[in-house]
Amino acid sequence: MPYWLWGCLAVALLLQGTLIFHNAQKRGRGKWAWFWGIWGLTGMPTPLICYLLFVVLPDRKRADRKL
Template sequence: MTQEEVLTLLLVAPLLLLQSLFLFTDARKRGHKYWFWGLWGLIQCPVPLLFYFIFARKIFSEKKKIEEELK
């Protein structure tokens, strides 16, 4: 391995591990399929994180918008 490959690996590996850990713990706390999110978080970055926020956490839900308008 070249020096650049080693440095890239040292930067990417912790990023993927942290993302996976966050997805696993947050999905477990909220009752989603936590094993799926944790494993998917190890594969690539940041697509699983974006999909988790959009589909599992539903940050763009209509209910939230209505509640915010009522405040």
């Protein structure tokens, strides 16, 4: 695999982990934000899909019920 592709992969994983971490903090997931952020650094796109299924969608359903 060419070196530039390894670099792109590293940037993508770092970006994914950072975005998941910040989003988890914004949603009030305090201690779990670190878990989601570190897991986001390990692979792609499984951690992102799981984060969407287990955090984002339940929060949206909960917000819809309050309306």
